[in-house]
Amino acid sequence: xxxxxxxxxxxxxxxxxxxxxxxxxxxxxxxxxxxxxxxxxxxxxxxxxxxxxxxxxxxxxxxxxxxxxxxxxxxxxxxxxxxxxxxxxxxxxxxxxxxxxxxxxxxxxxxxxxxxxxxxxxxxxxxxxxxxxxxxxxxxxxxxxxxxxxxxxxxxxxxxxxxxxxxxxxxxxxxxxxxxxxxxxxxxxxxxx
Amino acid sequence: xxxxxxxxxxxxxxxxxxxxxxxxxxxxxxxxxxxxxxxxxxxxxxxxxxxxxxxxxxxxxxxxxxxxxxxxxxxxxxxxxxxxxxxxxxxxxxxxxxxxxxxxxxxxxxxxxxxxxxxxxxxxxxxxxxxxxxxxxxxxxxxxxxxxxxxxxxxxxxxxxxxxxxxxxxxxxxxxxxxxxxxxxxxxxxxxxxxxxxxxxxxxxxxxxxxxxxxxxxxxxxxxxxxxxxxxxxxxxxxxxxxxxxxxxxxxxxxxxx
Numbered sequence: 017x018x019x020x021x022x023x024x025x026x027x028x029x030x031x032x033x034x035x036x037x038x039x040x041x042x043x044x045x046x047x048x049x050x051x052x053x054x055x056x057x058x059x060x061x062x063x064x065x066x067x068x069x070x071x072x073x074x075x076x077x078x079x080x081x082x083x084x085x086x087x088x089x090x091x092x093x094x095x096x097x098x099x100x101x102x103x104x105x106x107x108x109x110x111x112x113x114x115x116x117x118x119x120x121x122x123x124x125x126x127x128x129x130x131x132x133x134x135x136x137x138x139x140x141x142x143x144x145x146x147x148x149x150x151x152x153x154x155x156x157x158x159x160x161x162x163x164x165x166x167x168x169x170x171x172x173x174x175x176x177x178x179x180x181x182x183x184x185x186x187x188x189x190x191x192x193x194x195x196x197x198x199x200x201x202x203x204x205x206x207x208x209x
Numbered sequence: 210x211x212x213x214x215x216x217x218x219x220x221x222x223x224x225x226x227x228x229x230x231x232x233x234x235x236x237x238x239x240x241x242x243x244x245x246x247x248x249x250x251x252x253x254x255x256x257x258x259x260x261x262x263x264x265x266x267x268x269x270x271x272x273x274x275x276x277x278x279x280x281x282x283x284x285x286x287x288x289x290x291x292x293x294x295x296x297x298x299x300x301x302x303x304x305x306x307x308x309x310x311x312x313x314x315x316x317x318x319x320x321x322x323x324x325x326x327x328x329x330x331x332x333x334x335x336x337x338x339x340x341x342x343x344x345x346x347x348x349x350x351x352x353x354x355x356x357x358x359x360x361x362x363x364x365x366x367x368x369x370x371x372x373x374x375x376x377x378x379x380x381x382x383x384x385x386x387x388x389x390x391x392x393x394x395x396x397x398x399x400x401x402x403x404x405x406x407x408x409x410x411x412x413x414x415x416x417x418x419x420x421x422x423x424x425x426x427x428x429x430x431x432x433x434x435x436x437x438x439x440x441x442x443x444x445x446x447x448x449x450x451x452x453x454x455x456x457x458x459x460x461x462x463x464x465x466x467x
Binding site: 136 | 375380392399435
């Protein structure tokens, strides 16, 4: 038995997602917003556009880091939530590898990116493929799935680095393919720093 | 008189009345077999184009009795000459052999000479072939899963090929029908493989290696590759044998990639 992605997605789309008066998603204990994806694409596009040529790489790192910070804490909220514990954990038989499969199933269920695990080398390397993600529709040039990059590295840390919150900055993610540049899918390779 | 690079030709065409010609028109084995069948006695003089020295073979009533090629004598000389494919030849009737260095029938001597020649050529080609195989492997390693999946569709009888994660995530697919919901297929396959693996676990046998599901004439074949499962859909189960044989190296290649 391993984590069955379709069962995770079907279970989680039935969970009521409603922020409380503090802007919290009670289930995952994280801040929630209901802004359209085009808003986030526009934010990234404008930040990249205003950065001078010699600072664009730094700006890109900053955008990835925003997603990474968010992904690390939200990811922890997800894997420690009652929903994850009741839906995903009973199917976990391969340890961290299965937790990652479950985490990307959740990532898909919430509509952040239709993505999944292609390869995991325990504690060393992970390859993620995303067949649909909102950053694929963003404007700009080059590979620019900043959110998927940051979140993928964060999930790997939650699975294999020091326990939360001490495992940050252990892994990094490189995007090797992207729908935004005409590839059939996005591909993300996460390795140790 | 043929004159070349300061070296005088051993064959004076103008003075030869009998059998003569060019090796571009015939091969040395054919020539020797002809002289054998004709029961000739005499000397066949061969001149290879290039720097090599000429060769001589001597016949006595159709039997090959002696051969020289530069310093080589007997079978060694015959091996050398069988490798020549350019040059000229002339047969001098009734020239007697100065000695006897070959004692086997012409056919047998030729077969042995060609066998030795082939072996030497294989040996010489080995480093080049190893380099070629290495570069082929390197070329293979640069192939993507998309390239390999496309090759699945070149196997006769394969309708589609899908790479599915153990969790049912459809990593990639090629071919197939647009009416099939590939994500549902991936989920169903992952659930089926899970069941099969649980059965293997209960029975305490090895992990599954092959899974074939037949639906009337159609068949679905599943094989593990790394963390994923390769699924091949074939509409005609009678071709399963050849499909299994042909896709094996492709599955192995995907295992390296995944």
